[in-house]
Amino acid sequence: MRTHRMGIAALLTAALAALIVPASPAAAAQHQNAYEYAYWNNNGLVTAGQNIDQIVLPKTKASATFWTLTFDWGDTGSWAGYIGLQTNGNRSNGTTGDTAVFALWGAIAYSGDVASNRCAWNAEAQGHTCAIAYTFKPGFSYRYRMWKLNADSGGQWWGAWISSSETGVDTWIGNLRVPKEHVVAVVGVNFSEYFGTQVSCDAVPKSVVEFTQPAADQIQPGLYARVGAFSGSTRGSCTGGTVVLKDLGWTNAASVTLGGTR
Numbered sequence: 001m002r003t004h005r006m007g008i009a010a011l012l013t014a015a016l017a018a019l020i021v022p023a024s025p026a027a028a029a030q031h032q033n034a035y036e037y038a039y040w041n042n043n044g045l046v047t048a049g050q051n052i053d054q055i056v057l058p059k060t061k062a063s064a065t066f067w068t069l070t071f072d073w074g075d076t077g078s079w080a081g082y083i084g085l086q087t088n089g090n091r092s093n094g095t096t097g098d099t100a101v102f103a104l105w106g107a108i109a110y111s112g113d114v115a116s117n118r119c120a121w122n123a124e125a126q127g128h129t130c131a132i133a134y135t136f137k138p139g140f141s142y143r144y145r146m147w148k149l150n151a152d153s154g155g156q157w158w159g160a161w162i163s164s165s166e167t168g169v170d171t172w173i174g175n176l177r178v179p180k181e182h183v184v185a186v187v188g189v190n191f192s193e194y195f196g197t198q199v200s201c202d203a204v205p206k207s208v209v210e211f212t213q214p215a216a217d218q219i220q221p222g223l224y225a226r227v228g229a230f231s232g233s234t235r236g237s238c239t240g241g242t243v244v245l246k247d248l249g250w251t252n253a254a255s256v257t258l259g260g261t262r
Contacts, residue, residue: 035191038256040231041228041231052069060207064194071188082102109155132174146158204258215228230254243256
């Protein structure tokens with residue numbers, strides 16, 4: 001576990017400031033320190049040139065909640081970014097609602113036409129972020145996927161997709177280009193956060209989600225070169241909640257409850 005892990009909350013809060021609708025001066029402040037980390041021992045869980053996948057199972061949705069899988073860069077060990085689902089998210093096209101988000105810190109370019117409003121410059125992330133409308137429901141599963149793409153004279157491209165067990169559709173979130181040195185991504189942690197209006201620490205809205213073991217470099221559907229192992233959790237100081245390892249029969253998952261009475 002790297003020491004920079006505990007800085008993810010601050011980094012994500014900074015990114016969220018650009019992804020949620022800004023509050024007016026008279027509005028209540030944004031809630032702080034309502035989060036859960038679920039850590040994974042990556043067991044060499046790096047992508048040598050292919051993909052990182054994780055299946056996410058929403059159980060209980062709540063307002064202003066963010067569920068992410070984060071990454072590090074293999075060349076520097078520094079925080080790379082995340083892919084995730086968000087309620088009440090502010091999308092790149094200016095609308096709000098259920099959102100799929102892909103961000104790489106310091107991304108220097110994105111692909112796709114500007115008119116699609118799929119991705120936009122994010123000053124807090126010091127780069128580009130992709131945030132699209134994406135409805136997700138309890139009772140279905142969703143696969144996060146980050147894939148290493150081509151390199152060009154400007155750097156290394158990475159893409160992100162999300163698929164739904166309800167529809168069977170694999171939805172493209174966006175492609176981002178980073179400096180050419182970032183050719184290996186390492187699975188980090190899962191993160192659940194309430195980023196809405198400040199409430200008492202016992203009144204954070206309750207959400208429940210299951211994050212399966214992250215896996216890297218798919219050999220064939222359902223079979224991967226490397227699979228992570230759960231290694232613990234951390235809870236923020238102003239929320240209730242728990243993280244429990246759960247056997248799903250076909251894999252293990254971190255069952256993350258955020259909010260409710262401490």
